[in-house]
Amino acid sequence: MAEAPIDYAAVYQALPGMVALLTPELIYADVNEAFVRGSGRSREDLLGRYLFDVFPDNPNDPEATGAHHLRASLLRVLSTGERDTMAVQRYDVESPEHSGVWEERYWSPVNTPVRGPDGRIGLIVHRVEEVTELLRVRGGAGDGRGRVLEAELYTRARELQDLNNRLRRAHAREREVALSLQEAMLPARRQLLGHHRAAVRYQPAVGALNVCGDWYDLVDLVGGNRIGVSVGDVVGHGLAAAGVMGQLRSALTAASRVADGPAQALNVVGRYAHVVDGAESATAVMTFVDFDRHTITYSSAGHPPPVLVHHDGRVEFLDRATDPPLDAQPDPAPRPEAVTGFSPGATLVLYTDGLVERRREDIDTGLHRLAEALHRHRAQDPERLADTVLLELLPSGGATDDTALVVVRL
Structure with a gap:
């Protein structure tokens, strides 16, 4: 007896984690139900819109870097064709109910390219793990222990991001030397x-x-x-x-x-x-x-x-x-x-x-x-x-x- 074909669209919607599909222009092509719930945005708010129009950096915080780091990760995926796993990012998200009110969130994104039949990247799978709850201890987010844990996690995330940046600069220097050597030979x-x-x-x-x-x-x-x-x-x-x-x-x-x-x-x-x-x-x-x-x-x-x-x-x-x-x-x-x-x-x-x-x-x-x-x-x-x-x-x-x-x- 032939097995029934798998409904991958239904599987995608049922995934427990937040998953979005982005075009190479970073436009939302599709989102699953978990992404709708986790982001606090409806499908209509997301589909067909530029990612950073929906989730810009907090204009009230000059040190906000979540959108900047995410954009750099997505561009790396498009240029290298390789998956990019990011360190935990602090990403302030504007409340959908209260304009101008920004909620502090911590997300851990993984961005993966999907190639079409011609070998070109047609989509990016943008998976987000919501880790904000990990910062909350029993005493609540305002508890002293919670604030200490939040600060420690954010510090570790920044340290990882700085390490990644140093490694990329070192690799870039090696690339320049290698290219110069090849040009000479x-x-x-x-x-x-x-x-x-x-x-x-x-x-x-x-x-x-x-x-x-x-x-x-x-x-x-x-x-x-x-x-x-x-x-x-x-x-x-x-x-x-x-x-x-x-x-x-x-x-x-x-x-x-x-x-x-x-x-x-x-x-x-x-x-x-x-x-x-x-x-x-x-x-x-x-x-x-x-x-x-x-x-x-x-x-x-x-x-x-x-x-x-x-x-x-x-x-x-x-x-x-x-x-x-x-x-x-x-x-x-x-x-x-x-x-x-x-x-x-x-x-x-x-x-x-x-x-x-x-x-x-x-x-x-x-x-x-x-x-x-x-x-x-x-x-x-x-x-x-x-x-x-x-x-x-x-x-x-x-x-x-x-x-x-x-x-x-x-």
Whole structure:
């Protein structure tokens, strides 16, 4: 016998805790019954209204910070795509019965993003635990013990908030250092492009530590009118990942100049990665483009496949030479290699997984999205095409993983 479907709308309304659904513009989209009771506002007072129009800071208290901290938390959720748990907040709420009378409340909010089918944040689940009652002891809120407990809890909440702020500032400083290090190690555009029509992009992730695992490179190859194009990704973030990235990129650049083909270059770098701390599971893809023979020879070490957009609009994923990541095997065997042809005017695109991967979404969905964008905009020059692809594929609030992108007009 088939089980009856669960009525999640009824479950939401029956939740014992206060829960509201906010749009990315911080407008109330829905509230459950507990939120109506706990906030002292009707559904009509809440739905369709801006959160901080309904619950502003107390204008009579210059030290009121509840709305400020809550707004910062919600914006962090939108920018990072991660849940944000707040310390206990003092939040003065205007009495619904008596205008201008503010009631001192203590709330503990948790804000969680909800992504839509396109990977973008469509809603924020705003859950509030009412902890004001914890400040009340048997003698009542006016009791001396109650006032002492209230002061202690509020002090602890402020201390936690200050600690969170110091940690964020420290993370921001590390992010600045990591970005500067990566900028110093990645080749400048003028060194890359030469006489070839190409564009390179590096899009850092939002969030303090999510930066510096990706690299890109274009190099002139010895013999004929040939270039090597590569991208790679180091597992991990921050300064350590930036250092590993620099070592592997330099090794692959050097190996590609003397190797017989991209597979041999990756094989050399794979052996080198085995002795580099932090290079575990690093991925890379290497392509040799021969403009005289109109061929692309490629090999991948666990990396998403390059895309070749032919002049007639056909999109081809270069996925016939894929092998495990660089340091996946203690004694690496020769890697596979494949060759495909192109006509002048085609476009070669290499990228890292931050462009196509989304949480709770199959990677094939992201690859299909990339193929469609490249097909639609294939007539654009490389610089404009690179910007268009990033704009269409990355979340509006920023991605939680860094992204490298190389576009070469063949």
